[in-house]
Amino acid sequence: MTERPILRVRGLTRLYGRTVACRNVSFDLWPGEVLGVVGESGAGKTTLLKCLSAQVEPTDGTIEYDTRADGLVDVFALSEPARRMLLRTDWGIVHQNPRDGLHMGVSAGGNVGERLMAVGARHYGNIRSEVLDWLDRVEIDTGRIDDRPDTFSGGMQQRVQIARNLISRPRLLFLDEPTGGLDVSVQARLLDLLRQLVASTGVAAIVVTHDLGVVRLLAHRLMVMRGGEVVEHGLTDQVLDDPQHAYSQLLVSSILQV
């Protein structure tokens, strides 16, 4: 078996005018691994995630994805349709705001089932039964399959978004503040669910958050960003329990004091 990362990132930089949103970020992500990215507001986390998921073009640097058939391929050297295809089939993106990741005017079942159709499913009965199964896995009452997500609570919408992004068995999942904007008890349940799903599907994931509790639970490895740069990178427990960089120490201690 070839041992190669699913994602290889080198020297990734993105400027907005004179603002350096992220600078010189490099890492490898391995199959089945969860990488956490933390940092204060404006640190460049969302920009990094948008570049990695090919939604925003980097100013400099490379992002290579293991396409299986052709090995590591520069994501931005792919044609636009090929890149769109990756987004629909190999990758999943859970947006911080469910409105960015769901069709609010389409039923919950339609939102989830659409992903199965994108990977070739055609049999209506099979699609519906798999969608019911996934709604159940994310703890949505299956009786609401035909209801639109805009009639759901924020936590329910986030769970529909998660089902939609996992049903097609992606190889790589991008999560931006997956528990942002939810109250504490809903957050804890959702995190627990995400942890189970990530472990049982073996999907590789990058999770961006300002919440250290989220990465403590989900991430194997952790990158700490500040002012667009990675200031520390290591195993999650190592970084959280024994941070080396002064900024990581501040981040960890300020959270502990809350």
Ligand SMILES: Nc1ncnc2c1ncn2[C@@H]1O[C@H](COP(=O)(O)OP(=O)(O)OP(=O)(O)O)[C@@H](O)[C@H]1O
């Ligand atoms: N579309 C844009 N146009 C101009 N500047 C941008 C744009 N997107 C991000 N920036 C700038 O890039 C920097 C990093 O922003 P980014 O959204 O990546 O931070 P973040 O770490 O995700 O913050 P938050 O925790 O608040 O979500 C900020 O200075 C921001 O103002």
Ligand SMILES: [Mg+2]
């Ligand atoms: Mg952000």
